[in-house]
Amino acid sequence: MSVRSSAAAFVATLVFAVCGPLHTGSDGQLLPSTAHAQSKSRTSQGQPAQKSPADQLRSRVETLINRLRGRDMPEGIVKTNGRLEATQVDVAAKYAGRLATVTKDEGDEVTAGEVVATISSPETEAQLRAAAAQLIKAKQALAEALAIIDQRKSDLDFFKTDFERGVFLLEHGNIPKQTVDQRRNKFEAAAAGLVAANAQRDQADAAIKAAQADVERVQSILVDLVLVSPRSGRVQYRLARAGEVVAAGQRVLTILDLKDVYMTIYLPANVAGQLTLGDEARAILDPVPQYVLPLTISFVATEAQFTPKSVETPEEREKLMFRVKLQADPAVLDKYHRRVKTGVRGLGFVRTDPKIRWPDDLAVKLPQ
Secondary structure, three states: OHHHHHHHHHHHHHHHHHHOOEEEOOOOOEEEHHHHHHHHHHHHHOOOOOOOHHHHHHHHHHHHHHHHHOOOOOOOEEEEEEEEEEEEEEEEOOOOEEEEEEOOOOOOEEOOOOEEEEEEOHHHHHHHHHHHHHHHHHHHHHHHHHHHHHHHHHHHHHHHHHHHHHHHHHHOOOOOHHHHHHHHHHHHHHHHHHHHHHHHHHHHHHHHHHHHHHHHHHHHHHHHOEEEOOOOEEEEEEOOOOOOEEOOOOEEEEEEEEEEEEEEEEEEHHHHOOOOOOOEEEEEEOOOOOOEEEEEEEEEOOOOEOOOOOOOOHHHHHOOEEEEEEEEOHHHHHHHHHHOOOOOEEEEEEEOOOOOOOOHHHOOEOOO
16 A cells, blocks of 8 residues: 555656646546646637547656656667576586586686586596506407417418328329328318408407497596586586585586677567567666667567467457567677676667667667
C-alpha cells in the first residue's frame, strides 16, 4: 500500500506540474483547470471539444514521464535494457590426479595454448616407463627373428643344393634312393623352418606396433595432465588450488573469451521480426554512459521467452519476447579488451530498418 501511495503521489505531482490543479467536470471526471475552463467556454459557445480532456491529460503526462525516463526514440530506433556477456570456456582435468601447480588466478590474462595448471601422476609416469621397456623388448625380438630368418635361408639353400645333387647321382646309380629321400626331408624341413621364422618376424613387428601404441597412449595422458588455455581471455573463476586432488572432468579454471563479447536483450515479437541479421546496433553501458559502443545483430531466437510456446490470440502474441544477441566488434574488443567487464548492465539500441539513419547522440564514441 505504501508503494502504491508513493506512486500515486508521484503521478499527481507530475500532473500538477504539467496541467495545474484539477477540478471536477460535469460528468464527475477530474479535469485540469485549463481543460475545465476550455470545456466550460466551448460548452457556452456550443462548440464540441476536439479531444477529450482526459485524453489530453493522459497524453501530456505520458510525454513528460517518457521525456524524464529518456524513452522517446526516433522512428524506427528501439531501445531496451541489456547485459554484457562473454563466452565462458572451462579448463577441466581429463584425468584424475593431484594438482601440482596452478599458475593463474582470478582476473589474470591468459593466451591460447598457455600452461595454466599441471597435474601430478606418478602412476602414469611408471606406466610410461613400463611401456617403453616393452617396446625395447619387442624390438629385440624382431632382431632375433631376423637373425633366425637368415639362418633358415642359409640352411634352405644348403639342403636344396644337397637334394638336387642326390637326384642327379640317383639317376646315374651312384647312391641309393634312401639317401635321396633323407636329403629331400631335410630340404622340406628347412623350407618349413623359414616359414616359421617369417611368422616369428611378423609377430615381432606386431608386438613393436602394440608397444609403440601403448607408449603413445601413456604419453598422451601425460600431455593431458598439463592443462592449457584453449582461448585467449581472462580468468573468471579459479575452482581448485595446488595440492588438491581433482577428479576426471572436474573444472579448474573458467576463462572468459574477451574476443567473443555480446549484449543480450529481449524484444517483443513485432520488433524482433523486423530486425536484420548483420545490421548495426549500439550500446551504452551504465558505468560509462559517455561512450557509444558499436555492435552487430548476430542472433535472434526462434522461440519466444517468458510466454507459452503456443499462443492463440493477437493479444498474447504481442506479449511474446524474443532473445536477441548483439555481438561486439572484434577489432574494438582487441583494442579495449582490458576494459571489458562482463555482467555490466546498459542499454541496447537496434533499428527496425537498416536504411534508418542513426541519430547524432548514438554515433559511435569510444575511449581515446
